[in-house]
Amino acid sequence: MLQLHKIHHIAIICSDYEISKHFYTTILGLEVIREVYRAERQSYKLDLALNGEYIIELFSFPAPPQRPSRPEASGLRHLAFEVADIKAAVQELQRQGITPEPVRVDEYTGKRFTFFSDPDDLPLELYEI
Known part of the structure; x- marks a missing residue:
């Protein structure tokens, strides 16, 4: 049996990065750990925490289905x-x-x-x- 400790994070792909970033940081109050723009993928990756614990990776991609x-x-x-x-x-x-x-x-x-x-x-x- 695997010896899992806890859920590390949840990944979410959004359709409008700025709107979702505002929602998760300003409305829900999650803390930004790091924000990276990955030019080769035309994608942002925003790592978010709740009470200091890393919980969400918010991604943007061009035209996600x-x-x-x-x-x-x-x-x-x-x-x-x-x-x-x-x-x-x-x-x-x-x-x-x-x-x-x-x-x-x-x-x-x-x-x-x-x-x-x-x-x-x-x-x-x-x-x-």
Whole structure:
């Protein structure tokens, strides 16, 4: 059996780099570790952290193809972030012009959660700890 330690990072390819960079850094508040332009690929690579821990690689590529994500398409279903206060997090998203789905309760854990989308319609979740 593999001896995995944790998830190292999640890679996301966006359709509009500047819009997605703003979304993940300004709206979600992720910290920039490094930003590199790779001229040979006409691509940016932005490494992002949450609370000092590297979690996302944001890529841009010229004309990336669309990938179906709903309803229940095969592949990555969503990316979830923990929050301490779902109500405050929802209010902040709304203040930023983002309308999340109604808050639901996980029938197994009793915890509250909601979904919203990034600029490329990637499903994101907030899960109250």
